[in-house]
Amino acid sequence: MTSYNEKKKMKSWCNALVAALALSACLCGSAHACRFLENVELRLPFNTTALSREDRRVIANAVSRAKRWPDVQIQAIVIAGAYIGERDLDDLQERRGENVQAYLRKLGIKSKNIYIEPKTLTDVFAHKLSDGTIRVQQIEIELSPICKEGSCEWMCDDPRLWPPGTPIDP
Template identity: 65%
Template structure:
């Protein structure tokens, strides 16, 4: 038996699979809100401005219909700060407590500690260093897929529908 027909059949199957995947429009979008927070070095308390940024993101997320909200909190500490583990833990706890006050369920809040290296630092015009030690990402929790939200007029996707 010749291997040539088998190879051609396999190649044809691969080409058909690629055509099938690429030949159809793909409907997808990204739904989410983000609040990035900069704290003074070696502090854990959220300022009024920090709280406002988080509250605005949660307020936008609460507009999503018929879903719960998941919060992923990156609780970071810059390598130039003291007691990185303690800062990460206390920053995460403070943000989690505030998110609970805003109505996010505890079981839907995930804290991710992160050590921030120099790549996360921005130097301001005055020479001071700026680091966003906390990032709060909010995402919908849907039954099954959240794809239906892409076309819902009450939802503003953060990315456009993918339609090659």
């Protein structure tokens, strides 16, 4: 059985350890992570696959912002969707994905860095307006950096990237 003095010493030692850990956490700062992303969401007329001039402008602006990231390649993940109310869903998904991929390549993103994910969009993805029309964003594009060392953490502290392109803090 431990004596009262031993318990008191142990409690003091534990309190000192907790205080030391808290102090070191404060002095070392907290771990901080950030992510750089550019997102595009497009709504096409039903049963069409062509990108409008406005769609191309929105995509080009996002790619232009992503190209400001220094010393990285750009990865594009494209969700090529088709709403269940459209015809030939598989064909629409494939052709929409191909059109976006071709345009991204034209803007300088390497084919090997473009990933197309076909998706069937159900009513969960639809926004019904008061006049009864349905709006669905059939195409989503996420641009992110591919860093040489596998980690882009250095970008969080790069002054060339602040403030115009603000990172997303997860």
